[in-house]
Amino acid sequence: MAERVIRIFGDPVLKSVCRPVDLGDPGVRGLVTDLLDSVKLPGRAGVAANQIGVDLRAFSYNADGEVGYVLNPVLVKVWGEPEHIGEGCLSVPDLWYPVERYPFARVEGVDLDGKPVVLEGEGLLAQVLQHETDHLDGKLYLDRLDRENRGKAYRDIREAPWF
Template identity: 70%
Template sequence: MPERPIRLFGDPVLKTPSAPIENIDDGVRSLVADLLDSVALPGRAGVAASQIGVNLRAFSYNVDGKIGYVLNPRIVEVRGDPELVDEGCLSVPELWYPVLRHPWARAEGVDLDGRPVVVEGSGVLAQALQHEVDHLDGKLYLDRLDKDRRREAMRRIRESRWF
């Protein structure tokens, strides 16, 4: 399957909470293949299904050479006090802002065979897990910015060549 185009800020699918996957069928298998192809490109730590226009709870990740996916993911545990970490998003190109994220996170879900999947870690992986689950909840990292930074981000988006 080919990598799919990333939906950009302003697309309603990015602000819509994703539906749980009820049945693992050929469509879901195709979605996972597309997510894996889409996240394999350089510079990508994660891709949520909503970012490729599919309103289902699934994401792929690519951190430290480990590529995988989770269906119906949820963050079940975080550790450590939230820290400001620079964050960007494929759906909001060219912008990076500090966002509060826990330094460790654990996500649980299932794989294509319905078996339990656990992905946990610190650093970039923890950040990616939190970021991608936010996407599936209809939130962008911009929603986590303080009022002044969000205002600046909105101005920069309006001035961008991609918006």
């Protein structure tokens, strides 16, 4: 398998709630390989399956020196005082806006063998966990912007060369 093309804002798959992964599906191993290959590129902290056109609950991450994946992830806990943090997205290239995120987050899911996976962290990893599970729920970080920044974001998108 290989790095996959990232779907861009406007693609309907990005607004779709992703289906649970069936661990018996032989294509899941290929999906995981593609997610890992796609997230290893410089500047990438996470890639959700729907960002590569697959509507399944899976994402890869590349944060704090660790690269991995989780299938059927659920954001089970966030804590701390929410703060505004600059955030971007591969599906909304070259645009960054302040998004309110919790400083700590915990995701639970499984690996390819059905063994439990628990990802818990702060800082960048917490942001990635929240951002990628949002993707799998059909949300872009733009959906979390305040009114003023959302208006600016949509104006910037209309002017972006990729739109």
